[in-house]
């Protein structure tokens with residue numbers, strides 16, 4: 001079942017649970033350096049004070065998955081904050097006007113039939129836990145805030161996943177991407 005929308009703020013803040021290892025600008029402008037990151041949820045997220053930087057998003061219903069894919073994801077996905085998953089990645093992404101100008105069926109064709117985003121992603125479950133946040137509707141600088149958690153022994157697999165996705169036709173529509181890696 002799809003949970004109700006949850007507001008989430010990713011705040012560069014000294015009190016954050018996560019230590020920031022590195023911030024890499026993959027496409028377009030990066031983000032300022034910071035030491036730690038707090039992930040704030042619900043009412044806390046909406047009142048978060050701006051630190052060095054804060055990125056806001058909200059969880060939502062899925063846009064692209066068919067029944068079979070939704071069932072496969074539900075069967076294999078893992079929860080956030082598993083004790084062994086001490087590595088995380090926050091990857092904010094913005095897509096081009098050309099992407100947003102397309103119709104839903106055209107985007108789906110690029111996302112899955114051409115790029116295999118879901119079938120590639122499924123290969124890395126349950127090692128990688130994920131949560132997608134939408135930001136475009138909030139007038140934020142990124143369209144999506146993607147969040148992933150994994151154990152240190154799956155760090156190489158996560159690098160491979162990111163490499164494979166960045167090599168797909170979908171990524172031709174990404175014009176800003178920052179890769180933030182964290183540990184706790």
Ligand code: HEM
Pocket residue numbers: 061062063064065073091093095117118120121122124125128129130132144146148161162165
């Ligand atoms: C861990 C394995 C992964 C799985 C199973 C997965 C699965 C999915 C699914 C099912 C969606 C569509 C949600 C919907 O229907 O609205 C999605 C969207 C998205 N994913 Fe992934 N994903 C994975 C990894 C990644 C990674 C590593 C990145 C970034 C490098 C990423 C970036 C995105 C973005 C930006 C979207 C939004 C696309 C859009 O709506 O245009 N995903 N993912």
